[in-house]
Amino acid sequence: MKTIEKIRNLTKGTVLFEEPLSKHTSFKIGGPAEIFVEPSCVDDLEKVIKFAKQNNLEVTVIGNGTNILVADEGIRGIVIKLGNKFGKFTFSQNIAFIEAGASLQFFIEQSMRHNLGGLEFAFGIPGAIGGAIAMNAGTNSHYISTKVLYGDVMDLNGKIYRFKHDDFHFDYRYSILQDERLILLNAVIAMEEKDEKEIVKAKEMNLRVRYDKQPLDFPCAGSVFKNPPTTYAGKVLEESGCKGLHFGDAIISDKHANFIVNLGNATADDVVNLIREAQSRVYKNKDLVLELEIKLLGDFKNLGLIERKK
Numbered sequence: 001m002k003t004i005e006k007i008r009n010l011t012k013g014t015v016l017f018e019e020p021l022s023k024h025t026s027f028k029i030g031g032p033a034e035i036f037v038e039p040s041c042v043d044d045l046e047k048v049i050k051f052a053k054q055n056n057l058e059v060t061v062i063g064n065g066t067n068i069l070v071a072d073e074g075i076r077g078i079v080i081k082l083g084n085k086f087g088k089f090t091f092s093q094n095i096a097f098i099e100a101g102a103s104l105q106f107f108i109e110q111s112m113r114h115n116l117g118g119l120e121f122a123f124g125i126p127g128a129i130g131g132a133i134a135m136n137a138g139t140n141s142h143y144i145s146t147k148v149l150y151g152d153v154m155d156l157n158g159k160i161y162r163f164k165h166d167d168f169h170f171d172y173r174y175s176i177l178q179d180e181r182l183i184l185l186n187a188v189i190a191m192e193e194k195d196e197k198e199i200v201k202a203k204e205m206n207l208r209v210r211y212d213k214q215p216l217d218f219p220c221a222g223s224v225f226k227n228p229p230t231t232y233a234g235k236v237l238e239e240s241g242c243k244g245l246h247f248g249d250a251i252i253s254d255k256h257a258n259f260i261v262n263l264g265n266a267t268a269d270d271v272v273n274l275i276r277e278a279q280s281r282v283y284k285n286k287d288l289v290l291e292l293e294i295k296l297l298g299d300f301k302n303l304g305l306i307e308r309k310k
């Protein structure tokens, strides 16, 4: 029996061969996943993970693909997307239990209807809860980590652990999920009791700021670089003449220099060439090494980015 058929026997979810990942990323860029699986429940996920281990298949997990750049050659092994089947959430007073595939936007909209807030800063951040916690998504002053009480994670042996807040080792756009091969299954989040009207006001204000500042008309993956400790990546990129730079259909936005947008047919190589050029200009002009915020998935040969001295 072929590998893909064996995996189909393990899960009631979706199993696809050579699935284009451009369909699963907000950049609309990326080659195929050799095997693409959307498991239907934790038991299915565990079976797929154990199968991958027994068969030496690489595992990559994605959420809504809004902070990743996938290589043009795609990703070997199994790409697991935690999607709608992992999308449930419930409330108990001001505590929310959320599965990792739930949409962050849908969740905060529904919380608002229950007069629960605290995540207003996240209005306009696309993606799923798993991706948001893995990336410690937020703004310059607010991070989702501050609300996370605990969560369940699965390792690549299929074993499940309960992580308390501190076990995630949260930092600016960082959690340990990025370094340890762990899949977040769910999280428990502390919300604040607030009047719906007050939340709506904050939502409208936050969305207006985003529409004014961000190039939301074209596919992108949010901020490309992390902000350095003392300044903004967008500012130093702009001051280094990066706005409007382009390779193929990948261009540094004129509206916000920390956004690369896909004008239609950009490739991952185009984006990487642009990242390299932008990083090098800022290094020469400002003596600053910008670090990537977006995650590169797949094989990027000869990346040649400047490393920050530890």
Ligand SMILES: Cc1cc2nc3c(=O)[nH]c(=O)nc-3n(C[C@H](O)[C@H](O)[C@H](O)COP(=O)(O)OP(=O)(O)OC[C@H]3O[C@@H](n4cnc5c(N)ncnc54)[C@H](O)[C@@H]3O)c2cc1C
Residues within 6 Å of the ligand: 026, 060, 061, 062, 063, 064, 065, 066, 067, 068, 082, 100, 124, 125, 126, 127, 128, 129, 130, 131, 132, 133, 134, 135, 136, 137, 138, 139, 177, 178, 182, 183, 184, 185, 214, 216, 220, 221, 222, 223, 295
């Ligand atoms: C227009 C736009 C605006 C944005 N604005 C912001 C912003 O203001 N602030 C901000 O922080 N981000 C922003 N982003 C980036 C992005 O939306 C967030 O980082 C988001 O939280 C990522 O979630 P995702 O589900 O799309 O994750 P993905 O992009 O699919 O994955 C991101 C990383 O998380 C890992 N991951 C995903 N799910 C899991 C899981 N269940 N377990 C373990 N690891 C997992 C992946 O392996 C990958 O390394 C923006 C993006 C766009 C396109």
